[in-house]
Amino acid sequence: xxxxxxxxxxxxxxxxxxxxxxxxxxxxxxxxxxxxxxxxxxxxxxxxxxxxxxxxxxxxxxxxxxxxxxxxxxxxxxxxxxxxxxxxxxxxxxxxxxxxxxxxxxxxxxxxxxxxxxxxxxxxxxxxxxxxxxxxxxxxxxxxxxxxxxxxx
Numbered sequence: 567x568x569x570x571x572x573x574x575x576x577x578x579x580x581x582x583x584x585x586x587x588x589x590x591x592x593x594x595x596x597x598x599x600x601x602x603x604x605x606x607x608x609x610x611x612x613x614x615x616x617x618x619x620x621x622x623x624x625x626x627x628x629x630x631x632x633x634x635x636x637x638x639x640x641x642x643x644x645x646x647x648x649x650x651x652x653x654x655x656x657x658x659x660x661x662x663x664x665x666x667x668x669x670x671x672x673x674x675x676x677x678x679x680x681x682x683x684x685x686x687x688x689x690x691x692x693x694x695x696x697x698x699x700x701x702x703x704x705x706x707x708x709x710x711x712x713x714x715x716x717x718x719x
Contacts, residue, residue, distance in 0.1 A: 654693025
């Protein structure tokens with residue numbers, strides 16, 4: 567398989583992982599807000615969870631592309647958390663910039679600042695969580711091991 571195809575497949579997978587992870591976190595936040603007195607309507611909370619998951623997908627894809635370009639041939643142990651956070655924040659900022667080019671007339675200055683902050687924090691937080699989880703995961707195979715075939719289970 568060509569390298570560029572592997573990178574695209576990895577970008578899509580990372581986008582899906584970002585979307586799933588952000589949906590879980592947003593669901594927990596929405597659940598806490600829902601339990602609080604005067605918390606918010608059910609529709610608004612569901613909309614927040616769905617919107618968070620949808621917007622985190624392209625952020626995850628952009629982050630994965632930045633990572634493929636900027637961190638070739640490095641293991642997760644060699645990458646720093648601040649660098650990962652910066653790549654994720656940059657992906658969020660890129661998505662904000664793309665949206666802002668089309669929404670500059672519809673957004674007030676405070677709305678634009680709030681959206682930029684949300685996208686940057688969403689990207690940086692999801693990227694940092696990805697690195698922490700990847701570092702805690704143990705490799706399925708040791709160096710020199712071979713992949714089991716389907717017949718072996």
